[in-house]
Amino acid sequence: MTGFSVKDLLSADDIDEADLADVLSRAAAIADGAAPDKTGAKMIGLFFEQESTRTRIGFDVAASRLGHHVVDVSASPGSRLGKAQGEDLEDHIRTISEYCDLIVARTQHVATVEEMARLTHLPVINGGNGIGEHPTQALVDLFTMQRRLGDVRQLSVALSCDPTARHALSFMKLLRLCPPKRFTLCLAPETKLSNVAAAVIDDLRQNGTIIDRVDNVEGALNHDVLSIQTQNASSIISGRIGDTDAAQHVEDEKFTLTAEKILRLQSKTMILNPLPRHSETDKSCDSLPNAAYFEQVRLSVPIRMAVLSRMLAGRRWAGRSRLHLQPGWPATSSPISSSLSPSVSSS
Incomplete structure (x- = not known):
């Protein structure tokens, strides 16, 4: 197009x-x-x-x-x-x-x-x-953050999910309109970003947002907000209506959020999840004040x-x-630095 x-x-x-x-x-x-x-x-x-x-x-x-x-x-x-x-x-x-x-x-x-x-x-x-x-999901995410925590520009935000997830790109793009103080990606070291996603991250950095990367969800629990979903988005977005359900993806322990991790770290991080969840957000989290994913549904x-x-x-x-951007993902992808550096390659 x-x-x-x-x-x-x-x-x-x-x-x-x-x-x-x-x-x-x-x-x-x-x-x-x-x-x-x-x-x-x-x-x-x-x-x-x-x-x-x-x-x-x-x-x-x-x-x-x-x-x-x-x-x-x-x-x-x-x-x-x-x-x-x-x-x-x-x-x-x-x-x-x-x-x-x-x-x-x-x-x-x-x-x-x-x-x-x-x-x-x-x-x-x-x-x-x-x-x-998924632009309206991103609007829901920002609205939930604003209702509970106020100005997004004053927040630290972490994102733990498959970077090809449709909600993730829309979420990062909207953050460019209200750049947070800090933005952290929680991804496996070998995970690459598309050129579009990497460019969006670079835009955030140029607008003053500190960019970090961690490879364990516990490293994201010192933020104001953590948006989390499975690191395997294909398990959610590939099916058509009427398809037989595939076996549920089991998340790597490093990317699995539990109440034990939240309580042990005494984290006050607000937890978002666009849902449906697999095992990345354990149901033990649901009763904690951190959990905001059903508030997302209401809002x-x-x-x-x-x-x-x-x-x-x-x-x-x-x-x-x-x-002047065109919709859709490019065919190529590029790595993002695995260090906790504010510099992210967009090449």
């Missing part, structure tokens, strides 16, 4: 500082009990070709609370999409565009959601596109209400036109 449209939210690149402030302000008002802006009942199409709990239900609930209706426009058993004597994606999207006012899509492949946005005049929200991005509704309300009102996104 060589272009983009400011009508769509496909990447964290679409969001600029003013957009972020607007969404967080709208969400905060909704979370505090203010009546959300309503534009009259609209029809929201949910196109989910991958399994989803929080994103799909979250948008459904958000739309309902705004007074809108939701319809499943996926390749369901009763749909003709993708069938031998059915119809292709182009005809399907052009058809549902005549029924709906906005589409939320989760796709198996990175380019599919971009193709959908090209095919329709409707605004499209990326609800997770393969190993691409995802006002964030998604805020996103829907501004997009259905015709509000555009300004970020991409300023960054």
Whole structure:
């Protein structure tokens, strides 16, 4: 895809500082009990070709609370999409565009959601596109941090997960808009970053953020925030609806967070997890005051209400036109320094 449209939210690149402030302000008002802006009942199409709990239900609930209706426009058993004597994606999207006012899509492949946005005049929200991005999850993460801890610029933030996870890239990109004091990656020494991710980290460093790297989750428990998920994202994002569940990935002990580790280190670190979790976040953590991952779930509704309300009102996104970046991951990857140095290679 060589272009983009400011009508769509496909990447964290679409969001600029003013957009972020607007969404967080709208969400905060909704979370505090203010009546959300309503534009009259609209029809929201949910196109989910991958399994989803929080994103799909979250948008459904958000739309309902705004007074809108939701319809499943996926390749369901009763749909003709993708069938031998059915119809292709182009005809399907052009058809549902005549029924709906906005589409939320989760796709198996990175380019599919971009193709959908090209095919329709409707605004499209990326609800997770393969190993691409998940911009609304990143908005939820920042909103949760802000609600509990205040200005993100004053915080130290750690990220422990597979760097190809779609939420991870969107999260790092949004941090560029409010650079934290310190940002630490918790990864195995041999783990490499894509060129895009490494460049984002370098942007943070150039904006004054101290960049560190550790290879054990305990090294991240002296931060204000730790966002953690499995180091094997393929176990989460590769499946399609109806696929047989694979055996659950068992996390390496070094990257497994337990209550024992938190208590032994007397850590006050706020723990985020976009979920679903595998074994990287032990359920023993759930009862600790550090745990904020179900608070993330609760706060995802006002964030998604805020996103829907501004997009259905015709509000555009300004970020991409300023960054001049193209969506998607590059084919090559590069290593990030394994030392605890503030210098990160983007080559």
